[in-house]
Amino acid sequence: ETGVTQTPRHLVMGMTNKKSLKCEQHLGHNAMYWYKQSAKKPLELMFVYNFKEQTENNSVPSRFSPECPNSSHLFLHLHTLQPEDSALYLCASSQRQGEAGLEQYFGPGTRLTVT
């Protein structure tokens, strides 16, 4: 595996379900990010982890719960979601957080549909 991988690629869940999204980066990076991409809207930053520590939570509802056990893996735990949470969820990584000009590399995303 190379780059940033995400599983599953597609997920359909009911509003009462609990599910988790997984992200793994194979780039030796130390910062990882969760973004939400909805139709006709810019990418929205959700969470940032730098060296396994959460450094940003962009006012995300508590029904989204991130977990970063090490610098290579990032999870997003989902429970009691709403239909408006349906979107493409993207994981990204960079060498470090916040340093000028460090590009982020994105995974392919998980297409989430909440019914």
Add this chain to the structure above:
Amino acid sequence: EDQVTQSPEALRLQEGESSSLNCSYTVSGLRGLFWYRQDPGKGPEFLFTLYSAGEEKEKERLKATLTKKESFLHITAPKPEDSATYLCAVQAGRLTFGEGTQLTVNP
């Protein structure tokens, strides 16, 4: 608050018809401007980083330029495989993305 506006929202070109995409930004203390390409159902793919006004970068048929208020992505003699959504993002603290320009190149 950092703002990024991309125009046009959508652009249709004939193969070989050169054009430019615009990214206008308002940010306090620009630390980098990024261009990404996103294909349907995929994550954004990094293209360029620009740091300061006057800087230019090129990759195949793409050339990115930067001024103090905007960036342009010039596409020279595009091919159908250049069809994608092109995203611009500015970095002050976090990255702030624009909504993107959806480019379609017809054969």
